[in-house]
Amino acid sequence: MPHQTHPYHMVDPSPWPLTAALAAFLMTMGLALWLHFNNTLVSLLGISCMLLTMFQWWRDIVREGTFMGAHTPPVQTGLRYGMLFFIASEVLFFLGFFWAFYHSSLSPTPDIGGEWPPNGICPLNPFSVPLLNTAVLLASGVSITWAHHSLLTANRTEVSQGLALTALLGIYFTTLQAIEYNEAPFTLTDGAYGSTFFIATGFHGLHVLIGTSFLLVCLARHSLFHFTPAHHFGFEAAAWYWHFVDVIWLMLFVSIYWWGT
Numbered sequence: 001m002p003h004q005t006h007p008y009h010m011v012d013p014s015p016w017p018l019t020a021a022l023a024a025f026l027m028t029m030g031l032a033l034w035l036h037f038n039n040t041l042v043s044l045l046g047i048s049c050m051l052l053t054m055f056q057w058w059r060d061i062v063r064e065g066t067f068m069g070a071h072t073p074p075v076q077t078g079l080r081y082g083m084l085f086f087i088a089s090e091v092l093f094f095l096g097f098f099w100a101f102y103h104s105s106l107s108p109t110p111d112i113g114g115e116w117p118p119n120g121i122c123p124l125n126p127f128s129v130p131l132l133n134t135a136v137l138l139a140s141g142v143s144i145t146w147a148h149h150s151l152l153t154a155n156r157t158e159v160s161q162g163l164a165l166t167a168l169l170g171i172y173f174t175t176l177q178a179i180e181y182n183e184a185p186f187t188l189t190d191g192a193y194g195s196t197f198f199i200a201t202g203f204h205g206l207h208v209l210i211g212t213s214f215l216l217v218c219l220a221r222h223s224l225f226h227f228t229p230a231h232h233f234g235f236e237a238a239a240w241y242w243h244f245v246d247v248i249w250l251m252l253f254v255s256i257y258w259w260g261t
Contacts, residue, residue: 020057026049138246148236197256
């Protein structure tokens, strides 16, 4: 690092914001082409560009924080605030889905038969796969907390075990939800019920996949000795994100699976 008289990180010029914007544009246009013309080439190009950008951008951040000493205590404080604001924005993102669900369910319009669930919809049993998935995510919350406390006490073996167990539970959750979707007696196009159900639970499933990837990256970084008891914000951010995913699922289970049926 060049000599500087302050503890803050002056980020070097980077091409990755530009390539990320290009990838987002390609993915948006590709989705439109896929839905209207069944052409997936542009969408696949956008996804490939996004994955390459993510890998290289995050590689640079890991290098700056772990090897170059750029993530000083004041910088870590700023990163923590940033992660908290990001999670707050995600809460508001899901609030829109809950608003749509309760708007339709608390006062069903004549268009859907004046009842909820609408006539002809056979809702899923909340005490079968959804209840099992709830238990899986609650268990994963315990395991990630165990891994965090193990990291604070410098118990490397238990950190690896806790992270691996949490990631496996996340993969198990995703598998169960994929089976549930495949066997659901209604689809995304089945009116207000189908759209609110699949949009809300589907975006949560996407967040589970992102969180699982986050945990696997933390596991790889832990195996490379990137984390210490005093310097592990990457791990801490992953744990916060995973707890957020747990809480949102509890709200989905109570609202859509149980109360909504």
